[in-house]
Amino acid sequence: MQAAALKLYAAPPEPMNRQDYRDAMSRLAAAVNVVTTDGPCGRAGFTATAVCSVSDDPPTLLVCLNRSASAHAAVVGNGNLCVNLLSAEQSDVSNLFGGKTPMAERFTADRWSISPNGSPVLAGAALAFDCRITQVTSVATHDVLFCEVLGVTLAEQANALLYFDRSYHPLPVSL
Numbered sequence: 001m002q003a004a005a006l007k008l009y010a011a012p013p014e015p016m017n018r019q020d021y022r023d024a025m026s027r028l029a030a031a032v033n034v035v036t037t038d039g040p041c042g043r044a045g046f047t048a049t050a051v052c053s054v055s056d057d058p059p060t061l062l063v064c065l066n067r068s069a070s071a072h073a074a075v076v077g078n079g080n081l082c083v084n085l086l087s088a089e090q091s092d093v094s095n096l097f098g099g100k101t102p103m104a105e106r107f108t109a110d111r112w113s114i115s116p117n118g119s120p121v122l123a124g125a126a127l128a129f130d131c132r133i134t135q136v137t138s139v140a141t142h143d144v145l146f147c148e149v150l151g152v153t154l155a156e157q158a159n160a161l162l163y164f165d166r167s168y169h170p171l172p173v174s175l
C-alpha cells in the first residue's frame with residue numbers, strides 16, 4: 001500500500017516555514033563528517049553533513065558552514081581544512097563536534113595527526129580530504145566554502161555512518 005503524500009508547499013509570497021524545511025531535510029540521508037582546521041587562527045572543528053563534490057579538475061568539494069558556528073572564524077581565517085568522513089563506529093565524535101562542547105575539549109577524546117596542509121586528521125576515519133579553501137560565498141545564514149583537495153587518506157575498509165531521521169545508522173561495506 002502506498003503512503004499518502006503530505007504536501008507542505010508554501011503559498012507564494014509566503015516563504016516556506018523553517019521547521020517544515022528541516023522536517024523535510026531530515027528525510028535526506030547524509031554522510032557525516034567532522035571538518036577540522038588548525039593554524040594562526042586556532043584549532044577548531046565542527047560536524048557537517050552539508051558536504052559534496054563540485055569538480056574533479058581540479059578536485060574540488062564544498063562545505064556549508066553556519067556563520068554563527070564557533071568554528072567559523074578559525075576555519076575561514078586559517079584557509080585550510082580537513083574533511084574527516086566518519087566511520088560507523090564514530091557517532092560519538094559527531095556528537096562531540098556537533099555543537100556546544102568547548103573547542104579544546106572536542107579534540108581530547110580521540111587520536112589526531114596533522115595533515116601536510118596543517119589540519120587535524122582523525123584516526124579511524126573512513127577517509128580524510130586535506131584541503132585549502134579557494135573561495136567563500138555567503139548564502140543566507142551559511143558560508144559555502146569551496147575547497148581544493150590537495151590529498152586524501154583512505155582507510156583500507158570502513159563501514160559508513162549515515163545521518164537520517166535525526167539519528168545515526170551504520171551501513172556495512174557489503175549487505
Ligand SMILES: NC(=O)C1=CN([C@@H]2O[C@H](COP(=O)(O)OP(=O)(O)OC[C@H]3O[C@@H](n4cnc5c(N)ncnc54)[C@H](O)[C@@H]3O)[C@@H](O)[C@H]2O)C=CC1
Nearest residue numbers: 021022023025026028049050064065066098099141166167
Ligand atoms: N547544514 C546545517 O547547518 C546543519 C545543521 N544542523 C544542526 O544540528 C542540530 C541538530 O540537527 P538535527 O538533529 O538534524 O535536527 P533539525 O531538525 O535541526 O534538522 C533537520 C535537518 O534540517 C537541516 N538543517 C537543520 N538546521 C539547518 C540549518 N541551520 N541550515 C541548513 N540546514 C539545516 C539538516 O539537513 C538537518 O539534518 C541543529 O542545531 C541543526 O541546526 C544539522 C544538520 C545540518
Ligand SMILES: Cc1cc2nc3c(=O)[nH]c(=O)nc-3n(C[C@H](O)[C@H](O)[C@H](O)COP(=O)(O)O)c2cc1C
Nearest residue numbers: 046047048049050064065066069070097098099100
Ligand atoms: C549531524 C549533524 C550535522 C551537522 N551539519 C552541519 C553542517 O553541514 N553545517 C553546519 O554549519 N553545521 C552543521 N551542524 C551543526 C554544527 O556541527 C554545530 O552547530 C557547530 O559545531 C556549531 O556549534 P557551536 O557554535 O556550539 O560550536 C551539524 C550538526 C550535526 C549534529
